[in-house]
Amino acid sequence: MxxxxxxxTRSTAxxxxxxxxxxPVVVQSMTNTDTADYLATAIQCAxxxxxxxxxxxxxxNTPEAAAAVPRIRDHLxxxxxxxxxxxxxxxxxxRLLTEQPACAEALAKYRINPGNVGFGKKKDEQFAQMVxxxxxxxxxxxxxxxxxxxxxxxxxxxxxENSKRAEPLDATExxxxxxxxxxxxxxxxxxxxxxxxxxxxxxxxxSSVQDLIAIYRELSKRANYALHLGLTEAGMGSKGIVASTxxxxxxxxxxxxxxxxxxxxPEPGGSxxxxxxxxxxxxxTMGLRxxxxxxxxxxxxxxxxxxxxxxxxxxVQDFVRARMPQWKLHYDGAxxxxxxxxxxxxxxxxxxxHANIGISLPGTGEAPSAPVYEDGVKTVTLKGDNIASExxxxxxxxxxxxxxxxxxx
Numbered sequence: 412m413x414x415x416x417x418x419x420t421r422s423t424a425x426x427x428x429x430x431x432x433x434x435p436v437v438v439q440s441m442t443n444t445d446t447a448d449y450l451a452t453a454i455q456c457a458x459x460x461x462x463x464x465x466x467x468x469x470x471x472n473t474p475e476a477a478a479a480v481p482r483i484r485d486h487l488x489x490x491x492x493x494x495x496x497x498x499x500x501x502x503x504x505x506r507l508l509t510e511q512p513a514c515a516e517a518l519a520k521y522r523i524n525p526g527n528v529g530f531g532k533k534k535d536e537q538f539a540q541m542v543x544x545x546x547x548x549x550x551x552x553x554x555x556x557x558x559x560x561x562x563x564x565x566x567x568x569x570x571x572e573n574s575k576r577a578e579p580l581d582a583t584e585x586x587x588x589x590x591x592x593x594x595x596x597x598x599x600x601x602x603x604x605x606x607x608x609x610x611x612x613x614x615x616x617x618s619s620v621q622d623l624i625a626i627y628r629e630l631s632k633r634a635n636y637a638l639h640l641g642l643t644e645a646g647m648g649s650k651g652i653v654a655s656t657x658x659x660x661x662x663x664x665x666x667x668x669x670x671x672x673x674x675x676x677p678e679p680g681g682s683x684x685x686x687x688x689x690x691x692x693x694x695x696t697m698g699l700r701x702x703x704x705x706x707x708x709x710x711x712x713x714x715x716x717x718x719x720x721x722x723x724x725x726x727v728q729d730f731v732r733a734r735m736p737q738w739k740l741h742y743d744g745a746x747x748x749x750x751x752x753x754x755x756x757x758x759x760x761x762x763x764x765h766a767n768i769g770i771s772l773p774g775t776g777e778a779p780s781a782p783v784y785e786d787g788v789k790t791v792t793l794k795g796d797n798i799a800s801e802x803x804x805x806x807x808x809x810x811x812x813x814x815x816x817x818x819x820x
Contacts, residue, residue, distance in 0.1 A: 431637030462684035495519035715754035
């Protein structure tokens with residue numbers, strides 16, 4: 412299914428998930444619970460994993476949070492949820508990992524921000540201490556630079572160097588250069604301490620689309636570490652979705668990126684799993700991976716004054732996403748199925764024939780019947796009040812007879 416050749420990067424494993432090399436791009440997410448509340452955090456981790464997150468990052472910021480990590484891991488294991496956990500450390504990670512060995516062992520990966528791992532003389536010492544712990548417990552490390560917490564000493568050095576240039580960089584170019592430099596110099600230090608290059612993943616996160624693209628292009632030219640992509644503080648709703656999609660799609664199309672996260676601000680009380688769904692849909696619409704059947708639906712026009720086709724499209728999308736966990740267990744390839752829900756005769760029959768299963772609903776003034784096509788062939792015409800349930804039954808039967816059953820252990 413891959414339409415793009417990935418740039419060659421070093422390959423590593425985070426628990427059972429392979430990152431880099433020729434492995435597919437992996438979807439990551441992050442909890443927003445208080446990690447010290449182990450039960451709430453475990454429940455949200457499981458929710459994100461069920462939505463399709465293949466890695467879940469959790470904040471580890473206090474002794475109580477660090478002590479909760481093994482309990483979170485144990486609770487997830489009891490729920491038969493084996494999603495790897497990534498510990499997100501700032502300021503005191505060296506101390507927490509040293510004082511809480513069970514936390515260090517339970518995590519599948521550590522995230523270190525070189526901008527706030529320590530300050531002054533202690534910075535290099537505390538960075539080295541965390542890397543040594545990663546080596547001791549055989550854990551990969553993401554060195555995650557963020558423009559909101561850029562290493563001030565490094566920035567001052569680069570500004571001084573820039574002032575001596577014959578043609579100094581402007582402020583934007585200097586910021587980009589500083590972020591790439593921070594990531595690469597930190598990776599070199601980690602390797603000097605003893606961490607293997609294949610155990611290192613880099614990220615340089617900003618909230619500007621053009622800055623992100625420029626930074627990762629430069630980063631990918633200068634090193635072959637695995638790269639984690641994400642637009643930091645992307646925002647809420649359509650703004651966050653559009654900005655993340657614009658930035659990540661350009662880089663993914665160029666073969667850049669081994670893991671991705673869509674950092675959406677959820678609505679109050681909203682599900683955190685939306686960021687997982689958006690990340691999956693970016694990869695699937697680009698033809699890089701398949702997660703769940705895709706539903707094509709027309710936007711509607713003056714010919715489609717009824718809202719029924721819109722309601723059916725939403726119901727079908729919810730149905731296949733809900734059924735996919737079970738289909739994934741029992742059938743091979745169901746995630747590649749394509750569906751079409753169309754609202755009138757103009758493009759309805761043609762679009763329906765292009766999909767594995769399509770339905771062409773009647774538009775304004777059309778006969779009250781809905782032909783269904785399976786692999787380009789009209790198989791039945793639905794009428795009446797039960798079109799939605801009958802169409803979902805057709806989808807279920809199609810999956811059962813079309814996709815090879817997996818051998819059960």
